[in-house]
Amino acid sequence: MDAATGLSLGGFVTAFVVGGLICVLAQLVLDLTRLTGAHVMVLFVVLGAAASGLGLYDPLIRFAGAGASIPLPAFGHALVQGMLKGAASTGLSGLLSGGLSAAALPLTVAILFGLAMALTFRPKG
Amino acid sequence: MPKSRAKAGPGKVGQTMVFAKAPTILGAASVVGPREGAGPLSGWFDVIKPDRLLGQRSWEMAESKMVEEAVDLALAKAGVKRRDLDFLLAGDLLNQIIASSFAARNIDRPYLGLYGACSTMALALALGAALVSAGFARHVGAVSSSHHDTAERQYRSPTEFGSQRPLTAQWTATAAGAVVMGPPGQGDLRLTHATIGRVVDNDQKNPFDMGSAMAPAAADTIVAHFKDTGRKPDAYDLIVTGDLAAVGQPLAGDLLAEKGIDLGNRFVDCGKMIYDETQDAHAGGSGCGCSASVFAGYLVKNLAAGKLRRVLFVGTGALHSPTSYQQGESIPCVAHAVAVENGRVCGN
Amino acid sequence: MAKADKSTAQRYARLVARRSPKPPVLRNAVTAFLGGGAICSLGQAVLGFFLVRGLTLGEAAITASAVMVGLGALLTGLGIYDEMGRWAGMGAALPITGFANSIVSPAMEYRREGLVLGVGARLFTIAGPVIVYAVAAALLASVVRLLVSGGLGG
Numbered sequence: 080m081d082a083a084t085g086l087s088l089g090g091f092v093t094a095f096v097v098g099g100l101i102c103v104l105a106q107l108v109l110d111l112t113r114l115t116g117a118h119v120m121v122l123f124v125v126l127g128a129a130a131s132g133l134g135l136y137d138p139l140i141r142f143a144g145a146g147a148s149i150p151l152p153a154f155g156h157a158l159v160q161g162m163l164k165g166a167a168s169t170g171l172s173g174l175l176s177g178g179l180s181a182a183a184l185p186l187t188v189a190i191l192f193g194l195a196m197a198l199t200f201r202p203k204g
Numbered sequence: 205m206p207k208s209r210a211k212a213g214p215g216k217v218g219q220t221m222v223f224a225k226a227p228t229i230l231g232a233a234s235v236v237g238p239r240e241g242a243g244p245l246s247g248w249f250d251v252i253k254p255d256r257l258l259g260q261r262s263w264e265m266a267e268s269k270m271v272e273e274a275v276d277l278a279l280a281k282a283g284v285k286r287r288d289l290d291f292l293l294a295g296d297l298l299n300q301i302i303a304s305s306f307a308a309r310n311i312d313r314p315y316l317g318l319y320g321a322c323s324t325m326a327l328a329l330a331l332g333a334a335l336v337s338a339g340f341a342r343h344v345g346a347v348s349s350s351h352h353d354t355a356e357r358q359y360r361s362p363t364e365f366g367s368q369r370p371l372t373a374q375w376t377a378t379a380a381g382a383v384v385m386g387p388p389g390q391g392d393l394r395l396t397h398a399t400i401g402r403v404v405d406n407d408q409k410n411p412f413d414m415g416s417a418m419a420p421a422a423a424d425t426i427v428a429h430f431k432d433t434g435r436k437p438d439a440y441d442l443i444v445t446g447d448l449a450a451v452g453q454p455l456a457g458d459l460l461a462e463k464g465i466d467l468g469n470r471f472v473d474c475g476k477m478i479y480d481e482t483q484d485a486h487a488g489g490s491g492c493g494c495s496a497s498v499f500a501g502y503l504v505k506n507l508a509a510g511k512l513r514r515v516l517f518v519g520t521g522a523l524h525s526p527t528s529y530q531q532g533e534s535i536p537c538v539a540h541a542v543a544v545e546n547g548r549v550c551g552n
Numbered sequence: 553m554a555k556a557d558k559s560t561a562q563r564y565a566r567l568v569a570r571r572s573p574k575p576p577v578l579r580n581a582v583t584a585f586l587g588g589g590a591i592c593s594l595g596q597a598v599l600g601f602f603l604v605r606g607l608t609l610g611e612a613a614i615t616a617s618a619v620m621v622g623l624g625a626l627l628t629g630l631g632i633y634d635e636m637g638r639w640a641g642m643g644a645a646l647p648i649t650g651f652a653n654s655i656v657s658p659a660m661e662y663r664r665e666g667l668v669l670g671v672g673a674r675l676f677t678i679a680g681p682v683i684v685y686a687v688a689a690a691l692l693a694s695v696v697r698l699l700v701s702g703g704l705g706g
Contacts, residue, residue: 080609086600089683091593098647099585105642106584109368110575113410116367116645119655120682121581123646125689132693140613144593148613149620149647150588151682157614158690159697166698174698178690185617186683189652190675192625197671202660203631204256204263204353204363262664279566303603364628366637366644366653368580371573405554407561408568416568420556455571487573534555 080144090144097139097146120151127152131159157181212261216242219425220399220432224459228335228391229544230343230384231282234501235274237352237378240489243479251380256378258354264302267351267380270493271296271307274382275347278500282343282384289313289384290341295324295330296349296492297376298358303349313345322418322447323401323552324348325381325496326519326540330398332385333542342387349380359411361527374449374490377478381496383504393507397433397543401425403523405536410531415452415475415487420518421537422448423459425518429541430465437467441516444503445539446495449476449488452520474498495519507546514545580641587640591647595620617648624649628656654678 084090101123109119127150130136136156139147147153158178165177179186215222231394234249235250241252251273258266271294271318279286292311294304295318308315320327328346335341353363355376406426421445422445428434437443448456453473460467472494475488499517506512529535556564598619600623602612624647627633633653635643644650658677662670 080603081602082600085596091596093627094596095593099587099589099643102584102588102640102643102646103581105646106580106635109642110577110580112653116642117643117678117681120645121685122653124682124686127687128689128693131690134697143608145599145613145616146589146592148599148617149592149595149648149649151651153613153617153650154651154682154687155690155693156646157617159685159693160610162690162694163697166694174645174691174694178687178694181614181651184614185621185648185651188618188621189625189655189679192622192652193655193675195639195672196625196629196656197659197663200629200631200660201663202353202363204356204597224677357661361678362657364631364634364653364657364660366634366650366657368638368641370575404556406556406564408564413568416572420564451568451572455567458571459566493659536555 080141081098085144093143094146097143098150101147101152122156123151127155128159131156154182212215218432219401219428220397221330221331221334222397223337223395225308225337225388226394226396227333227385227388227546229393229395229504230284230386230391231278231280232275232381232383232500232504233274233281233382234379234497235270235277236497240377240379240478240497243483245478245498245502248505249497250501256351263353263357264298265306265349267296267298267303267349267354268306270351270380271303271347271349272310272496274349274380274500275311275345278338278345278384282386284343284386286311286313289343289345291316291335292345292347293318293328293380294329294347295319297321297355301353303351304347307376314515320519320538320540321521321523322492322495323489323519323521323538323540324492325446325499326517326542329383329395329517329542330400330540333395333398336385336387336543344385345382346385347380347382348492348496350376350378350493352376355491369486370412371486372415372451374414374475374487375479375485376491377489377494377497379491379493379497381493381498381500383500392546392548393504393544394547395542395544397429399425399429399432400527401539401542403538405534407534409529409532409534411524411535413451414490414522416455417453417522417535418537418539419448419455420459421539422456422518422520423463425539425541426460427463428467429516437465437470438517439468440514441512443467443471443518444498444515445473445518445520446498447490448473448520449475449490451487452471453454477502509543510546510549512546513549517542517544583640584643587636587643588647591644591649595647620648621652624652625656628653629660651679651682
């Protein structure tokens with residue numbers, strides 16, 4: 080996916096459909112099994128890591144853009160890609176540090192916003 | 205007058221305390237939140253709060269404030285001063301029942317903290333009646349509360365967390381109900397019997413389906429009540445569980461039918477009464493405050509007006525904790541029943 | 553009366569199954585699709601923005617995720633995200649915005665318990681397991697991948 084296809088109508092439709100379908104899959108697991116929402120989130124991040132290891136997730140992101148990179152499996156995928164890249168450059172230490180380094184940006188933003196929101200807003204219930 | 209009362213002397217039959225000198229209800233009050241105030245029972249509650257925080261600094265202190273307010277209002281209606289309250293019996297859903305205990309700190313009377321989950325109001329009424337009937341007290345306050353947000357954060361997830369609730373889930377009511385009991389002969393409304401339930405556990409494990417867990421306990425106590433008192437369902441205008449809601453109440457009906465007991469349309473449930481279908485409460489209301497406010501609001505007022513002659517109020521409680529269900533334990537439940545009647549209408 | 557014996561419990565479980573309302577699977581699937589699709593489309597706009605600025609797809613994807621985390625956090629702070637979650641279910645929970653919601657909502661909720669033991673300690677109550685198992689699963693997947701391709705030790 081490049082900028083032109085990414086911002087084309089087709090790019091948006093594909094992102095909507097693929098992203099929506101991944102969420103539907105998670106919803107079905109939630110509704111048809113006894114797993115709770117927290118379990119489903121864990122399951123899908125693990126599935127994302129597995130799909131990434133099998134080389135399946137990268138093509139999905141190339142095809143669907145944010146439809147694949149925004150749902151939680153992408154988090155598992157980002158870790159795997161980071162670990163593989165780290166392993167290729169510095170071996171074992173790269174393998175162990177590459178994962179969280181790759182995901183550091185959204186994680187840091189989440190922590191900072193968590194603090195900021197807690198200091199700014201009160202829960203409305 | 206049913207023959208059972210003449211037959212049963214003071215004391216206990218089976219699981220049932222029979223109050224030969226029946227304590228009276230001198231005053232009752234209910235304080236509820238905005239959602240409950242917008243429900244079908246709106247007109248029966250004494251105070252409807254416009255928001256759930258009540259100007260306090262936490263949901264917990266808001267709940268405690270509701271307890272205090274309900275007690276003071278019930279005392280005012282009873283014409284009893286705080287200092288004339290011999291005992292305060294109170295309980296709620298929070299860890300170490302802080303809503304009740306913090307209210308009791310302010311009310312400053314001898315305090316018995318109770319825990320029976322959503323059966324707490326029935327438990328408080330039963331024990332209060334026993335204290336008055338036995339002559340250990342002239343005036344006893346019984347109060348119970350719940351708050352949607354305190355319960356959510358303790359039992360489920362943070363209030364701003366965006367999760368979907370299954371249809372079997374009940375909505376914890378933001379409500380408190382208080383009753384002031386007095387000595388025999390002081391008023392029309394009398395507490396005549398209290399049936400104390402056993403802990404029943406049919407191996408239900410779903411914390412989002414309290415109704416199914418509690419229904420067997422409700423049926424067990426109702427069966428015991430009829431057996432102990434010799435009464436039939438038609439002795440009561442209403443048999444009110446609190447709170448089995450839309451899933452649990454029919455299940456209790458099924459279990460009673462297996463024992464040959466048909467309560468018919470006199471069988472109602474506080475959890476089903478407090479919200480209507482448009483209020484997104486799924487199976488219905490729950491929480492100690494739900495049955496407490498329906499009792500102190502709707503039931504006591506209808507009894508006092510003579511529109512209801514006699515009711516059996518059956519509080520049902522799920523006695524699990526987040527720890528126990530995370531460890532995979534099933535949900536033990538209990539139900540306590542108290543019989544309340546308008547002595548003027550029922551005669552002596 | 554102690555705990556019910558096995559046959560009573562099983563018989564009761566069947567009764568419960570008959571009386572329990574079935575989840576509205578179709579409706580939930582539709583709202584999850586619409587909610588999740590809409591959030592991903594918005595993410596696509598952010599992704600496109602970074603692609604236009606010359607980032608690689610990988611860089612753009614992770615940066616877009618971070619922007620969406622900020623958005624999810626803000627909507628949580630404003631008290632909007634819980635309503636979205638109630639409607640869209642996994643359509644709101646599974647996108648990275650839902651991950652942000654799972655971090656920000658306990659942080660806000662436990663503010664009253666203090667900055668350290670409230671906000672700090674509770675921040676990851678829901679997201680923590682996701683991170684733990686993501687790291688564990690990713691390491692496993694990576695090691696397997698490297699063993700298969702013979703790339704470990706490079």
